[in-house]
Amino acid sequence: MFIVYIVMRSILFGSIGVLAESSEIQRRAFNYAFKEFGLDWYWNVANYIKMLQKPGGLNRIADYSNYNLNQNDIKKIHDLKVKYFKSLSKNNLKPRKGILEVIDYGLKNHIKIGFITTTNKLTLDLITDNLSGYIDFSKFDLITSDENVSNRKPHPDIYNYALEKLNLDRLNSIAIENTIESCDSAIKADLRTLFYPGEYTPFTENDKITHDIFKSIKCFFEER
Numbered sequence: 001m002f003i004v005y006i007v008m009r010s011i012l013f014g015s016i017g018v019l020a021e022s023s024e025i026q027r028r029a030f031n032y033a034f035k036e037f038g039l040d041w042y043w044n045v046a047n048y049i050k051m052l053q054k055p056g057g058l059n060r061i062a063d064y065s066n067y068n069l070n071q072n073d074i075k076k077i078h079d080l081k082v083k084y085f086k087s088l089s090k091n092n093l094k095p096r097k098g099i100l101e102v103i104d105y106g107l108k109n110h111i112k113i114g115f116i117t118t119t120n121k122l123t124l125d126l127i128t129d130n131l132s133g134y135i136d137f138s139k140f141d142l143i144t145s146d147e148n149v150s151n152r153k154p155h156p157d158i159y160n161y162a163l164e165k166l167n168l169d170r171l172n173s174i175a176i177e178n179t180i181e182s183c184d185s186a187i188k189a190d191l192r193t194l195f196y197p198g199e200y201t202p203f204t205e206n207d208k209i210t211h212d213i214f215k216s217i218k219c220f221f222e223e224r
Contacts, residue, residue, distance in 0.1 A: 009224075010112040010141075010173040011102060011217060012162060014153075014186060015055075016119060016127050017178040019135070020093045023052065023200040026081075029088055030057070033080035037073075049200050055153045055181050056118065057081060078120075086126050093130040096198070098213035100134060102176075105218060107139060114142040116162045116175070118152040121145045142166055154181045159189035174220050176213065192220065 016022055027048040034041040041064070043051060051060045061074050069077075106113045115137070117124065124145045128137045137143060142162055149157040163170060175186035175193045179201055186193040194216055195209045203209060210216040 008112060008166065008168045008172070009110075009221065010114060010162075010166060010168045011106045012114045012116045012159070012173060012175040012186070012191070013099075014175050014177040014182055015117050015179070016123070017198045017201070018176050018196055019095060019099055019115070020127065020131060021096055021199050022085075022089065022093060022127070023048070023198055025088045025092060026057075026085060027200075029081045029084035030060075032084040033077050036080050037077050039077075045200065049202050052179060052200055053181060053202060055179065055185075057123075058120075059152070082120070082122050082126070085123065089126060089130050091130075093127070095131060095134050096196075096213075098215075101214040102217050103135060103139075105214065109221065111221065112141040112166055112168065113139070114144070114162050114166065115140055116142070116144050116158055118144070118146045118149065118158050121147055153185040154188070156185050156188035159186050159191060163189065163191075172221075172224055174217065176217075180207065194220075 013019055027043055027045070030043055051064065054060050054063055058074055058078050061077055062069065103113060142165055144158055144162065146152055149161055151157045159175065170190050173191055175191045176196050177183040177186055177193060178196055178198045180203065183193050183195050194213065195207060196213050197203050197209055
């Protein structure tokens, strides 16, 4: 009797910013939301780059307020931000360089593909709708949101959820993230992780980053 072991390989896109460059649109949406809510806050580019060190818009608002806003107000502000992001992002989002090639490579080589984010469902739907002209998300094996776990990134819960849900082999799976903090989420789940920083992502010369995401993915799987 022979036992056949099937190794489940996967490519796990970890955030909106991995798939599309949305930071400037997000920043503008936050500022419109602050103004409508009656706050005198304004996040310039330098401010926002610092904000990106903390994953999640709700967390950024709470942190910037020094936790002086209640959860209800934080949610109201974030809902306004999502409203503005929806109008600003329409016809203005495109996949980042190499992303379509990575997806195509995964599909052709029977590698499972996941979009493993802890963003809210409304923002997630906006992103997938806006990118649907470029990416067929119906071919993804798993798409997550903050509804799937209690703890958002940088906790590793969402990656552990994906690994279990898809019955994946950690050694043959790779995560792609666009911030150091989100990379920590994947690393804590014992996943090989590529750091693919976006336009506003802060990083140092000591950080190992990838400039050619398709080449990096191809090399990872060809070594196995």
